Amino acid sequence: MIRIGTLALLAACLALAITTVPPTSARAADKIRIMVGGVEKQIYLPAKLAEQLGYFRDEGLDVELLTEPAGVDAEDELLAGAVQGVVGFYDHTIDLQSKGKFVESIVQLSQAPGEVELVASKEANTIKSPADWKGKTLGVTGLGSSTNFLTQYIAVKNGLKPGDVTSLPVGAGNTFIAALQQGKIDGGMTTEPTVSRLLRTGDAKVLIDLRTDESTRRVLGGTYPAASFYMQTSYVESHRDVAQKLANVFVRTLRYIASHSAAQIADKMPSDYYAGDKTMYIKALNDGKRMFTTDGRMPPSGPKTVLAVLAAFSRSVKGKNIDLSRTYTTEFVTAANKTAVR
Numbered sequence: 001m002i003r004i005g006t007l008a009l010l011a012a013c014l015a016l017a018i019t020t021v022p023p024t025s026a027r028a029a030d031k032i033r034i035m036v037g038g039v040e041k042q043i044y045l046p047a048k049l050a051e052q053l054g055y056f057r058d059e060g061l062d063v064e065l066l067t068e069p070a071g072v073d074a075e076d077e078l079l080a081g082a083v084q085g086v087v088g089f090y091d092h093t094i095d096l097q098s099k100g101k102f103v104e105s106i107v108q109l110s111q112a113p114g115e116v117e118l119v120a121s122k123e124a125n126t127i128k129s130p131a132d133w134k135g136k137t138l139g140v141t142g143l144g145s146s147t148n149f150l151t152q153y154i155a156v157k158n159g160l161k162p163g164d165v166t167s168l169p170v171g172a173g174n175t176f177i178a179a180l181q182q183g184k185i186d187g188g189m190t191t192e193p194t195v196s197r198l199l200r201t202g203d204a205k206v207l208i209d210l211r212t213d214e215s216t217r218r219v220l221g222g223t224y225p226a227a228s229f230y231m232q233t234s235y236v237e238s239h240r241d242v243a244q245k246l247a248n249v250f251v252r253t254l255r256y257i258a259s260h261s262a263a264q265i266a267d268k269m270p271s272d273y274y275a276g277d278k279t280m281y282i283k284a285l286n287d288g289k290r291m292f293t294t295d296g297r298m299p300p301s302g303p304k305t306v307l308a309v310l311a312a313f314s315r316s317v318k319g320k321n322i323d324l325s326r327t328y329t330t331e332f333v334t335a336a337n338k339t340a341v342r
Contacts, residue, residue, distance in 0.1 A: 031062045032242065033083040034229075035074040038141070038172050039067035040273050042192040042285055043114035043227050045265070046292070047087045050253040052268045059245040073142060078103065084235060085246065089113075089146035090228040090298075091306050093327035098316045104236060105228035105328040106243055107250040107296040112216045113226040114291045115147060116195045117154070117208035119187035120180055124205045127187060130158040139170040139179055139188025146226070147189040152313045154208065154219065162313060173275075180204060192284040193275045200280060211288045222305035225298055226291075233326070247332035248339065251296045258294040262286035296333035303327060 036047045047065055050056060056063040066083060068074045074086045079101060086092075090105050117138075119127045126132060133155055140147040148167050155165050170179040172190050179185045181203055192211075198204035210216045216224050229250055236243045257265060262285040266278060274281040293299075303324040310317040 031064055032085065032246070033064050033066055034085045034087060035066045035068055035077045035083040037068055037074045037086070037088040037145075038191075039065055039087075041172060041194075042288060043110065043291070044087050045269075045285070046109050046227075046250055046253045046257065047229075048270070048273070049256070049265065049268060050249050052270075053253065053256065055249045055252050059249055061242075061245055061249070075103075078230075078232060084239075084242075085229060085231045087227065087229050089149075090225045090230070090302075090328065091146050091149055091310060093228075093230055094303075094307055094310055094322055094324070095144075095149075095314065095317060097322055097327060098314070098320045102233040102326060103230050104233050104326065105225075105230045105298065106236060106332050107229040107247050107254075108225050108293055108298045108302075108328065108333075109229060109250065109254065109296070110227040110291045111223055111225055111293055111299050111302065112213045112291040113146070113150065113210040113224055114191055114288055115150060115189050115210045115226075116191070116206055117151070117187065117189050117210075118180070118195065118198060118204040119207045120183075120185070121203055121205055123186045127207065130154050130208070131160070133158075134160055134164045136186040137166040137168050137184070139176055139185040139190070140167045141172055141190075142169045143167060145169075149310060149314070150210070150220075151189055153309045156313045177203070192288055193273075193277075193281050196280045196284045197275055197277075200277075212290055220305060220309055222308075223299045223302045224305050224309070225302035228328075230328075236329070244332050244335060247296065247336045251333055251336035254292055254294055254296055257289065257292050262289055265289075295337050297330055297337075298328045 036044050038044060039048055051065055074088045075092050077083045078086045093103050093105055096103055138151055140151055151167060168185055170176050170185060172194050176188060176190050176194055177198060208219060210219060213223055262282045266282045266285060307322055307324060
């Protein structure tokens with residue numbers, strides 16, 4: 001038989017344990033999983049760089065970076081609750097809202113896609129513009145990915161119908177390169193360092209360059225906010241302290257990118273990200289570094305450009321009443337910029 005005094009002691013210990021465990025949203029030790037749509041891609045550099053610099057740790061966060069070859073796969077993981085955040089393209093927030101699901105960008109990492117449409121060198125004489133894509137097979141990271149969105153838009157803009165071009169999901173890096181070299185695709189949209197690797201070997205040529213805001217405006221009609229850090233709106237509302245700490249991390253990382261050379265940044269990255277050629281990696285990063293925002297803010301005209309692009313070809317977006325104010329927030333980056341280490 002348990003004595004009354006023993007029961008009282010157990011009750012007191014239990015009460016103490018309950019009062020000393022902080023709410024879930026405030027527990028710094030809780031693991032936060034972030035899915036990146038290709039962690040080795042330079043367009044998503046801020047994610048790995050933040051980890052390498054120790055900025056997550058500085059905020060008291062236990063963050064695990066995971067990777068999927070395409071943004072659409074990362075999006076699926078977020079909706080399934082397997083991860084708490086995604087480093088992927090902002091356009092997914094609009095696409096998902098059209099399907100009744102709400103996610104929002106809390107940090108805008110870039111103001112240009114950083115993507116390049118390549119054409120296989122052996123096809124360069126026949127594919128001189130997107131108007132020549134009819135009947136061709138083009139590589140994208142995944143069906144429903146941002147590379148697929150952009151490819152479809154460019155095709156429609158150049159007078160083609162959705163069925164005129166075949167999109168083949170081939171990922172990025174080695175899988176993209178193999179698909180092009182083996183003739184499975186006639187060209188495709190990819191990022192650095194894959195672009196530089198194919199240009200170096202002579203297997204591909206540049207058809208469309210979306211690595212700068214200037215070239216993006218010419219092709220897409222305006223500034224196109226791309227890489228972002230987004231989360232489900234419901235999670236942001238219930239974990240505001242975590243969202244703020246993550247915004248602090250990414251704003252601080254963007255400041256580091258803006259204030260350091262490509263070589264200095266490359267020195268912080270894992271050596272296997274160089275794809276065997278650090279000089280090439282540094283050059284590509286130096287050429288594309290301007291794509292990143294310096295403060296994490298959404299470019300004012302950007303959301304309207306992205307919506308116009310998606311509405312031009314997407315059946316799920318076209319004709320829908322999209323509330324752009326619910327696809328991003330500047331609240332956390334505004335606070336982060338006031339306190340960020342300069």
